[in-house]
Amino acid sequence: MTININTSIAMKYLKHIIILLITITAFNAVSAQPTKEDKKKAKQDAVKALVESQHYTFTAQYANPQGGGHRFLSSDYDFKVRKDSLIAYLPYFGRAYFDVPYNSNDGGIKFTSTKFTYTAIAKKKGGWDIKIKPADVKYIDTINMYISADGYANVQFTITNKSAISFDGILMDKETKSK
Template sequence: MKTLFKIVLISILSINLLDTASAQTEKQIRDAAKIAEGKEQLDNRTFTFQARYMYPLGGGQRYLNTDYDVRVTKDSVIAFLPYFGVAYSGAGYNSNEDNGIKFTSTKFDYKSELKKNGIRYVTIRINDSRTTNQLIFNISPNGYTDLSVNSKNRQNIRFDGMLNDKSKTKK
């Protein structure tokens, strides 16, 4: 009876170990595919950043439950992001065009740099927006992204999110 119990116990443990190893392998394959997809999109200069959190310079963190994003293609940058912070002189209050960070740019400079730790820094200097100067993306290999938005007449603001987050893409 004891030997039968030992055999059953060893069998259950073996099956459990094999199942865990298989799940790890599948996760590694999915992660590798996601990394390759993100790298290809960054190399082609076509990606979408989905914002999940915003961090105003004045402090505090705000969760974003609406689809806010920045879409980058070879010939345009389209930003639709919220803004919460201090506006300086020349910034309008209570006008529809000055609420949030909303612009479409076709005149921009794109610079991408890959660091040794796998983090890619993408800097986009906007040349035809009257409010936004620069977008700085820090993109990890698995798609987690930190975006800093530098403005001409507002405090800078930072966003966290994902590159091409399929769960929040617009249909």
Template sequence: MKTLRNLLILVLIVGIGSSVAVAQNKKEKKRATIKNNIENKHYTFNANNAIPLSGGTIQLTSEYDLKITPDSIVSFLPYYGVAHFDVPYGSTDLGIKFTSTKFEYKAVQKKKGGWEIIIKPKDVKNLQSMTLFISADGYGSLAVNSVNRDNISFDGYLE
């Protein structure tokens, strides 16, 4: 009876240990994929929340994203905030929507495995820069700095 109990405890310990090892392996694979995608400029940032300069967090119920490829950036993001000028009267499309093929891209890996990515589109009017802060696990935030609009940021994840 004692040996059966000891055997059962040993099986449980081995089972738990292997589960932890499998989870760690999946986490490491995910981190390696994120690193590879960022270095190769091939990923999508999906926005879950918008955080305007003046106001609280806005939960996004539609799909909004920023797609990065080696030769282009496609932004389909909403905008909540104050546009100071250069906006057509009565305009209903105030989002951050553009495609850029001329841009600077700088990705710097941080000490804890996360990333800071600075994107400066050269062919998009009124947009200074976009800065992505991505954790090693793929969660992050995007800060958008405009010339004629209040700044806005987004929370989301990399895909």
């Protein structure tokens, strides 16, 4: 009889030890997973690296013409910023004021610039205000960008012969196909 009692007690202890080991293993697996805060911090660090390297692509998701109307963009429109160049392939919705030849620039904001000034100012609560002034693009006066710490961005184009337009979208680090 004592053998059965000891075996019964040993089995209970063994069950408790197994349950304890499973619990510890599960806890370690869960705690090894990156937390939501870790993922957010990693994304913010990646955005910061892109802005500081001055090598990123803004992918437009919405156009906001000055006259109103928030338009969803279904195509791949973007604005590439590089240390040595700016490449814009964006649509235009708005009003032209003067000196716009028929079919000029296909109605969009499409240019490549290699002469420009680029100023980035970090915001106190995260994000950046960026001002770009291309010197070799005839009708683009200023490009103002606000980039959030999470990579969301708003880009506004001030155009000398058309009403201003802004775009909402995201910053990406991947190279997109050239337009």
